[in-house]
Amino acid sequence: MSKSASLNQLTLRIESNVQDNARLARAFRTRKEERRYWIVLLTLISLGVLFAYGLLVYNNPVPVSSPSFIPVVRRRLVAVIAMLIAAICQSISTVAFQSITNNRIITPSLLGFEAIYSTIHTSTMFFFGTTVFVSFSGVDSFLFQVVAMVLVCLILYGWLLSGKYGNLHLMLLVGIIIGSGLRSVGSFMRRLLAPSEFDVLQARLFASVNNADAALFPIAIPIVMVVAFLLLANAKKLNVLSLGKDVSTSLGNKHQVSVIYTLVLVSILMAVSTALVGPLTFYGFLVATLAYQAAQTFDHRYIFPMALAIGFLIITAAYFFMYHVFNAQGVVSIIIEFFGGILFLIAILRKGTL
Amino acid sequence: MLKVLMSQTSGVECAQPQRHEQKKLLTKPFIFATFAVIVLALVSMFTGVYDIRGQADGMEMFFITRVPRTFSLMLTGAAMSMSGLVMQLITQNRLVEPTTTGTIEWAGLGLIAVYLLFPAPTLVLRMTGAIVFSFLGTMTFFWFLRRVKLRSSLIVPIIGMMLGAVISAISTFVGLVFGMTQNIETWFVGSFASVQVGRYEYLWLIVGITIFIFIYADRLTLAGLGEDIATSLGVNYNRVIFLGTALISFAVGIVAAVIGNLPFLGLIVPNIVSMFRGDDLRSNLPWVCLSGMGTIIACDILARVIIMPFEVPVSLILGTMGSVVFIVILLRKRKLT
Numbered sequence: 189m190s191k192s193a194s195l196n197q198l199t200l201r202i203e204s205n206v207q208d209n210a211r212l213a214r215a216f217r218t219r220k221e222e223r224r225y226w227i228v229l230l231t232l233i234s235l236g237v238l239f240a241y242g243l244l245v246y247n248n249p250v251p252v253s254s255p256s257f258i259p260v261v262r263r264r265l266v267a268v269i270a271m272l273i274a275a276i277c278q279s280i281s282t283v284a285f286q287s288i289t290n291n292r293i294i295t296p297s298l299l300g301f302e303a304i305y306s307t308i309h310t311s312t313m314f315f316f317g318t319t320v321f322v323s324f325s326g327v328d329s330f331l332f333q334v335v336a337m338v339l340v341c342l343i344l345y346g347w348l349l350s351g352k353y354g355n356l357h358l359m360l361l362v363g364i365i366i367g368s369g370l371r372s373v374g375s376f377m378r379r380l381l382a383p384s385e386f387d388v389l390q391a392r393l394f395a396s397v398n399n400a401d402a403a404l405f406p407i408a409i410p411i412v413m414v415v416a417f418l419l420l421a422n423a424k425k426l427n428v429l430s431l432g433k434d435v436s437t438s439l440g441n442k443h444q445v446s447v448i449y450t451l452v453l454v455s456i457l458m459a460v461s462t463a464l465v466g467p468l469t470f471y472g473f474l475v476a477t478l479a480y481q482a483a484q485t486f487d488h489r490y491i492f493p494m495a496l497a498i499g500f501l502i503i504t505a506a507y508f509f510m511y512h513v514f515n516a517q518g519v520v521s522i523i524i525e526f527f528g529g530i531l532f533l534i535a536i537l538r539k540g541t542l
Numbered sequence: 543m544l545k546v547l548m549s550q551t552s553g554v555e556c557a558q559p560q561r562h563e564q565k566k567l568l569t570k571p572f573i574f575a576t577f578a579v580i581v582l583a584l585v586s587m588f589t590g591v592y593d594i595r596g597q598a599d600g601m602e603m604f605f606i607t608r609v610p611r612t613f614s615l616m617l618t619g620a621a622m623s624m625s626g627l628v629m630q631l632i633t634q635n636r637l638v639e640p641t642t643t644g645t646i647e648w649a650g651l652g653l654i655a656v657y658l659l660f661p662a663p664t665l666v667l668r669m670t671g672a673i674v675f676s677f678l679g680t681m682t683f684f685w686f687l688r689r690v691k692l693r694s695s696l697i698v699p700i701i702g703m704m705l706g707a708v709i710s711a712i713s714t715f716v717g718l719v720f721g722m723t724q725n726i727e728t729w730f731v732g733s734f735a736s737v738q739v740g741r742y743e744y745l746w747l748i749v750g751i752t753i754f755i756f757i758y759a760d761r762l763t764l765a766g767l768g769e770d771i772a773t774s775l776g777v778n779y780n781r782v783i784f785l786g787t788a789l790i791s792f793a794v795g796i797v798a799a800v801i802g803n804l805p806f807l808g809l810i811v812p813n814i815v816s817m818f819r820g821d822d823l824r825s826n827l828p829w830v831c832l833s834g835m836g837t838i839i840a841c842d843i844l845a846r847v848i849i850m851p852f853e854v855p856v857s858l859i860l861g862t863m864g865s866v867v868f869i870v871i872l873l874r875k876r877k878l879t
Contacts (some may be wrong), residue, residue, distance in 0.1 A: 298700070357696035361637070362869055364703055368641075368805065369865025376858040380849060469707055526715050529708030536690055536701070 215487035225490060228482050232497040239504035240268050247512050270400035270465050271503045273412055275475075277461035279499035280416050281454040282472030283479065283491055287430035288447045288454075289356050292480070293536060295473040298360055299345075300367025301458045302467030304337050307370045313389045314377040321388065330404050330463055334411070337459035338452065345455075346448055356447075400464050408460055415456050422450065423488035430486065470528025475499040477535055575832050579616075582839045586612045589846050611737045615842050616835045617745040618801055621793040623834025624755055624827070626808020629680075631766035631823060632786050633687060635698045636875070639808035640676075640794050642699035644706030646805075648679025649798035651713045658720060665799065669744060673795030679709065680787050680794075696872075733802060733855035734842055745800055751793050752831065759824035762786055766823070804838070804857055806864025811837055813871050 216222040244264050251257065285296040313321045344366070348359040378386060419426075428436045429446055437443045461468070479495035480486075502524065510520045587608045626639035640646050652675025656663045663671075683702060690701075755762070764772045765782040772779045797804065811834045815826055838856065841863070845856045 293704075294700070298704070357694045357700070358872060360700055361696050362872060364700065365865045365868050365872070369862055369869075372805070372858045372861030372865065376854055376862065379854050379858070470711070522711065522715050522718060525711040529711045532704065532708060536686065539690070 215485045215490050217484075221484050225483055225485065225494070229494055229497055232482070232494075232501050236497060236501035236504055239501065239508045240271075242508050243268055243504060243511070246508070266400060266402045266405075267507075268504070269402075269405060269409075271507065272500060273405075273408060274461050274465045274468070274471075275499035275503050276412055276416055276496060277457040278468060278472040279475040279479070279495035280419055280492060281457040281461075282476040283488065283495050284419050284422075284426060284450055285454050286476055287426045287488065288450045289360070290430060290432050292477070293473075293532070293539070294360060295469065295476075296454050296458050297467065297469045297472060298367075299341065299363035299455070299458070300370065301337055301455075301462045303367040303370035303374070304340055305333060305459075305462050305467075307374045308333055308336055309389060310374045310377050313381060313385055318385055318388055321385075326401075326403060327407055330401075330407065333463045334456065334459045337462070338455050341455040341459075342448075342452055345451055349444065349448060349451075404464060408464055412457065412460055415453050419450070419453050419457075420489075420492055422453075423492060426450070426488045427486070430488075468524065470525050470532055471499075471502070474524065474528035474531055475502060477531060478502075572828065572832075575829070575836070579832055579836045579839070582836055582843070583612050583616065586615065586839050586843055589843050605739070607738045610739055610742050611734055611842075612839070614737045614742040614745050614801070615734060615839050617748045618797050618804065619807065619834040619836070619838035620752060620831040621745075621748040621797055621834075622804050622807040622838075623811035623830050624752065624808075625790040625793045627812040627823070627826070627830050628755060628762060628786050628790055629808065630812055631762050632783055633684070633698065634766060634768065635695050636813060637696065637699045637809065637872075638702065639806070639812075640790070641703075641706070641803075641805045642809065643680060643683045643702040644709055645676045645680050645683070645791070645794050646798065646803050647706040647709040647713065648682075649673075649676040649795055650803075651675050651679075651709055651716075652795070653799065654713055654716055658716070665741075665744065669796055669799040672798040673791055676795045676798065677788060677791035680791055684783065684787065733845075733853075733857065735853060735855070737801075742800060744796055747796055748793060751789055754789055756824070756827060758782070758785060758789075759827055763821075763823040802855075802857060805861045806868055807834060807838060807860055810864055810867040810871070814867075 214222075216225065244261050282295050286292050286294060309321075344362070345359050348362060349356065378389065381389065425441065425446055428439050428441050429443070429450070431439070433443050436446075475495050475498050478498050479491055482498065483490050483494040485491065506520050506524055510523065587604070622640065629638050629640070629643065630636055649672040652671035652673070653668055655675065656668050656671035660667055683705060686701065686705070687698065761777055761782050764775050764777045765779055765786065766772075767775075769779045772782070812826075812830050815829045815833055819826055819829060838860070841859045842856045845859050846853045848854060848859075
């Protein structure tokens with residue numbers, strides 16, 4: 189979002205409020221828009237819940253009366269919970285990230301989380317062998333990955349953002365390049381592995397909602413809840429941050445500190461999502477863009493719920509249709525990426541500035 | 543840059559440009575660099591598992607695999623680094639090259655399209671597909687750059703790479719639908735392992751492209767000053783841009799079809815050369831070609847030696863080292879600005 193556009197938005201909001209004779213600046217231009225927001229939000233949530241319910245019970249091979257009905261549902265519930273976690277992580281972190289970078293085109297998956305993730309696994313296998321690699325799973329390894337990813341981000345981006353030459357675009361570019369460098373290193377190490385080791389590793393690297401490890405939920409869910417809550421609680425500050433560095437500083441905000449704080453929260457969410465369900469490049473972008481379209485406001489208190497609802501709806505609907513209508517299981521994430529990518533191109537062209 | 547300016551202002555009494563006197567090509571450093579590349583090429587020819595001096599058919603093997611490999615290394619090195627240089631001139635952005643503009647991904651999409659349309663495509667067909675699509679892709683990127691107002695030069699490669707990600711999502715999608723993901727994956731790792739007589743000859747077309755770029759060097763330099771300046775200096779801007787893009791796409795398409803993806807070469811070589819020599823395209827071109835050749839030969843020797851009886855694809859070495867150099871360049875840039 190360019191600065192002038194957001195300022196325009198601000199003045200627009202103020203003007204419309206003057207017209208409304210309201211004393212407080214509100215998030216919506218008119219009451220009609222506010223009503224529309226709630227209707228859209230409720231519709232989306234109920235649709236999402238409907239699809240999730242469909243994923244759980246539709247086309248269940250055993251009849252309801254059978255004793256194995258519940259285990260089948262429980263098995264499917266793992267996938268739905270993984271989808272919910274992915275939706276929360278990706279949607280909230282993308283919206284927050286776009287606000288601190290002051291750019292609606294960028295997604296946090298650019299920072300190379302997936303490369304760090306696969307490098308951690310590959311180098312464990314490469315340096316310590318299969319025995320250590322196999323024992324390096326479950327809760328400890330999950331926590332270790334998340335901590336490692338967040339630490340790398342914190343050190344790197346803290347360093348790049350601080351100081352006289354701190355520059356957000358530079359940070360992003362360095363993130364992308366490190367990602368592609370790590371991908372090369374990882375693929376280089378994988379070439380040197382024995383085929384049996386490679387097989388074991390490959391199975392681990394293909395994370396998706398379907399092989400999400402249910403044993404990780406007791407840790408992943410609280411982490412996501414806490415971090416998402418912190419970001420939601422930070423919504424008002426994000427409103428200020430999204431106005432750009434100069435404006436937010438002059439409004440009395442410690443810009444640098446808030447940016448790094450938000451970045452840490454974003455990187456935790458992204459790390460959890462990547463470690464749990466694998467990389468998704470354009471999903472977050474798709475969700476955030478649609479959320480801004482649907483919400484008709486720039487207030488994060490309203491954007492976040494909308495993004496969440498849309499994110500959950502997209503992922504459940506995509507899986508539902510692909511499983512039960514088109515019978516094509518493997519392609520869901522690719523479909524989401526495909527549409528996200530197309531939307532990305534359209535968004536750039538329509539916006540005309542970056 | 544500064545050096546060039548200073549040397550030009552010192553000769554201020556003569557109004558005519560003195561380039562050809564001031565920048566002779568055959569200076570001592572250049573001869574030395576040429577010599578170094580020749581030595582590297584010789585080392586490359588004698589590196590390998592097969593014992594060419596001990597075995598009876600050693601000489602035959604030497605001419606079937608080693609010589610073609612070394613030649614193709616030199617040709618692709620020159621091609622990739624030159625296309626990087628030309629791209630950087632046209633976009634007026636130092637951080638642009640075939641991997642950061644999505645051109646490589648477009649070439650991959652072109653290969654897939656050819657595999658879809660023809661059941662068993664020949665190399666010429668694959669090359670044509672890659673060339674046509676990388677041309678389309680590069681033009682799309684330039685069109686994007688013109689359509690979209692940018693606030694920072696750093697955002698150009700970010701957009702390019704995201705564009706590339708979109709294209710490769712499309713490729714993966716198409717590949718998945720028609721069961722060709724394996725083809726894509728092997729293609730995306732560039733390696734010279736399969737180069738031998740009969741499989742690399744199209745790379746010689748690069749020599750023609752190089753000559754073309756040399757002829758158009760001055761016009762491309764002018765186009766690099768921007769549309770307004772170039773036009774007022776009597777250059778048909780759009781035609782030069784079109785021609786430059788066509789040349790790049792030709793080079794990238796040929797390399798993509800014959801060898802595969804070679805990341806970052808076009809970025810690090812021109813940047814390092816212009817760090818030492820300033821920005822005159824015509825006098826830098828021989829240097830860029832030469833350093834491109836040297837870099838890729840050195841990387842390929844490393845790729846062959848590092849796990850000796852086997853070899854790793856050279857693109858992995860390039861990707862690893864290239865990303866480090868790229869980051870160093872970026873950080874230097876941040877200090878300077």
